[in-house]
Amino acid sequence: MKQEKGLSLLELVVVVLILGILLAVAVPVVRNAGGWPLKTAAQELAAAMREARETAIAKGQTCTLVFYELGGRYRLDLPGETVWTKLPAELQLLANFPVVDSRATLYFRFTGAPNRGGYVRLQDQQGRRLYVIVTPVTGRVRIDSLPPSD
Numbered sequence: 001m002k003q004e005k006g007l008s009l010l011e012l013v014v015v016v017l018i019l020g021i022l023l024a025v026a027v028p029v030v031r032n033a034g035g036w037p038l039k040t041a042a043q044e045l046a047a048a049m050r051e052a053r054e055t056a057i058a059k060g061q062t063c064t065l066v067f068y069e070l071g072g073r074y075r076l077d078l079p080g081e082t083v084w085t086k087l088p089a090e091l092q093l094l095a096n097f098p099v100v101d102s103r104a105t106l107y108f109r110f111t112g113a114p115n116r117g118g119y120v121r122l123q124d125q126q127g128r129r130l131y132v133i134v135t136p137v138t139g140r141v142r143i144d145s146l147p148p149s150d
Helices: 009-059
Strands: 063-068 073-078 081-086 092-095 103-108 118-123 129-134 141-144
Touching: 009 063, 009 073, 009 081, 009 103, 009 118, 009 129, 009 141, 063 092
Parallel strands: none
Antiparallel strands: 063 073, 063 103, 073 081, 092 118, 118 129, 129 141
16 A cells, blocks of 8 residues: 655644744844844944043043034044944934034043033934933943933
C-alpha cells in the first residue's frame, strides 16, 4: 500500500497559526522602528553634552557645544579637539540656549555648571519629538519626550 505525500489539514492549520502569531508580534515592532534615527540622535547629543561637562571638570577648562540649526548639525569644542556631528536629513534641530556669535551655544564651566539650563528639541518628519534637557546649576543631561516646564 502506498502512502500519499502531502500536508494534513492539522499540519496546515498549525503552520498558519504560527505565522499569524509571528505577524502579530512583528507588526508593532516594525511600526515603532521608524523612530530609531530620532532616538539615536538624541542619545548621541546627550552623550556629547555629558562629555563636554565631564571634560570641563577633568581639564578645568570651559567646553562648548555650538548648534547650527539650519544645517542640522552641532559642534563640540573640547580642549585641543573639535568634533562635528551632522544629524540625519529627516531630523530638525531647535536649541534654546543663549546666542553667541549668532549661534545657540551651550558651554560648561570648569565646575560642570552650564551657562544656562535649556534644551535641544529634535523632531522627525512624522512630528515625533525628543528633548535633550540640561538642568541649570547642576548640568544634568536627560532625554524626555515632553518639553521641560519653565
